[in-house]
Amino acid sequence: MKRPSIASRLLPWYRQFGRHDLPWRQSRNPYVLYLAEIMLQQTRVETVKPYFRRFLARFPSWQALADAPIDDVLTLWSGLGYYARARNAHSAAQMVVEKFHGEFPRELTQALELPGVGRSTAAAVLASAYGQEQAILDANARRVLFRYHELSGAARSPQNERLLWQLAEQETPSKAHDYNQAIQDLGALLCVARKARCAECPLQGPCAGPGATTSQSRTEKPTRFAYFLLARSDDDRILLERRAHKGIWGGLWALPWYEMPAGEESPELLAGFRNWAEQEYALRLQMQELQPWQRHSFTHFHLDYRVVVARMAGSAVAEARRAASLHAPEQLAQLALPSPLRRLFS
Ligand code: SF4
Incomplete structure (x- = not known):
């Protein structure tokens, strides 16, 4: 017509x-x-x-x-x-x-x-x-x-x-x-x-x-699962890692991100997470708290995540591995952080 x-x-x-x-x-x-x-x-x-x-x-x-x-x-x-x-x-x-x-x-x-x-x-x-x-x-x-x-x-x-x-x-x-x-x-x-x-x-x-019309067939986004490690040192600084420039949150500062195989949790999974964190970031952890599940949606997937709060035992500084460093709470506002972490810290 x-x-x-x-x-x-x-x-x-x-x-x-x-x-x-x-x-x-x-x-x-x-x-x-x-x-x-x-x-x-x-x-x-x-x-x-x-x-x-x-x-x-x-x-x-x-x-x-x-x-x-x-x-x-x-x-x-x-x-x-x-x-x-x-x-x-x-x-x-x-x-x-x-x-x-x-x-x-x-x-x-x-x-x-x-x-x-x-x-x-x-x-x-x-x-x-x-x-x-x-x-x-x-x-x-x-x-x-x-x-x-x-x-x-x-x-x-x-x-x-x-x-x-x-x-x-x-x-x-x-x-x-x-x-x-x-x-x-x-x-x-x-x-x-x-x-x-x-x-x-x-x-x-x-x-x-x-x-x-039969427009835009929407496909459901897949869901991924992760733990974020919120580790504090004795002097209350927070461990952050600079993410690689390519990929999700490229170039931003974020909490260490541990991808879980599926949404099912178990004591073994948490122990696996702790081992991973201690090895990757060269530190000893004292686990303190597991925060409730939250969701953040990216373009191609949903991320369901929990923040694991921990204290770094002793004064071990985890900066030796990866692009990680410790940041005082008052420095956080000056850093490029993704929005879920900005909300978490505020
Ligand atoms: S709102 Fe969109 S679908 Fe409705 S009459 Fe206008 S152009 Fe057409």
């Missing part, structure tokens, strides 16, 4: 109901727009706002970010999650400064060279900063297009991916900036993943609603 263009209905709605007061909305500065796009990846707007303000105040330009020690960048990002974004932003700023003379590239192919910048992120910056006719396909735009054009099957299948990009390009008018903001807002405010608010939607009529 031939449908009217999305823009003709969407833009008047956007002018009236769009989120014009978002802190990055009025800017045309490529650095500001880039930063907002990166922070908003898989993260809610309300969560991003305070981080965005703090980050921009501390690193107001490509140069400031490029010159900063990575530890400072990670510390300021601490709690926002998906830390690869922070490391990529740091590397991207260095590339902009060194390779692109301090300017976000104007060519899409060059923008895609920046670490962590995908097609939709690059297009969003190019459309808003330089007024280019560039279509985006972030999660919100993807959901609206999928439903409006009554696609079926898995939203991320290669076939639908191609089709969605084609539709995104067809629907995007020459003034892409407003349209891109508008479709993001529609996806965030009305065409939400669960319980779309079709009765208020400007696309209702030509769009048959989410029930018309």
Whole structure:
């Protein structure tokens, strides 16, 4: 069925109901727009706002970010999650400064060279900063297009991916900036993943609603299980380990993480954990407390974990092994910590 263009209905709605007061909305500065796009990846707007303000105040330009020690960048990002974004932003700023003379590239192919910048992120910056006719396909735009054009099957299948990009390009008018903001807002405010608010939607009529499609088959995330060791020295310092730069919580400081084979506990398992910790970190432990189970969800799995509180016997310093060191409680606020640990220590 031939449908009217999305823009003709969407833009008047956007002018009236769009989120014009978002802190990055009025800017045309490529650095500001880039930063907002990166922070908003898989993260809610309300969560991003305070981080965005703090980050921009501390690193107001490509140069400031490029010159900063990575530890400072990670510390300021601490709690926002998906830390690869922070490391990529740091590397991207260095590339902009060194390779692109301090300017976000104007060519899409060059923008895609920046670490962590995908097609939709690059297009969003190019459309808003330089007024280019560039279509985006972030999660919100993807959901609206999928439903409006009554696609079926898995939203991320290669076939639908191609089709969605084609539709995104067809629907995007020459003034892409407003349209891109508008479709993001529609996806965030009305065409939400669960319980779309079709009765208020400007696309209702030509769009048959989410029930018309069999979209996004969700697969259950697997669950992993772990103990975290919270070991204190005689002078009350806490053992933390710097995680490898690649992988979960890359580059952050975390408690030693012991992966359990399954969620079933036994005295043997706890003894195995203690042996592991004593050998890996060259220390002697006096176990004190097993805290209740908690859950933290990553993109691809849930982590169910318990914190095991222990005292280090004697004054053994565990810094000899791995990238571990002892930190006084008052130093913790200065460290780049993942959000569950920041909560634990606060
Ligand atoms: S009518 Fe419903 S399903 Fe269609 S775009 Fe609007 S909110 Fe989404």
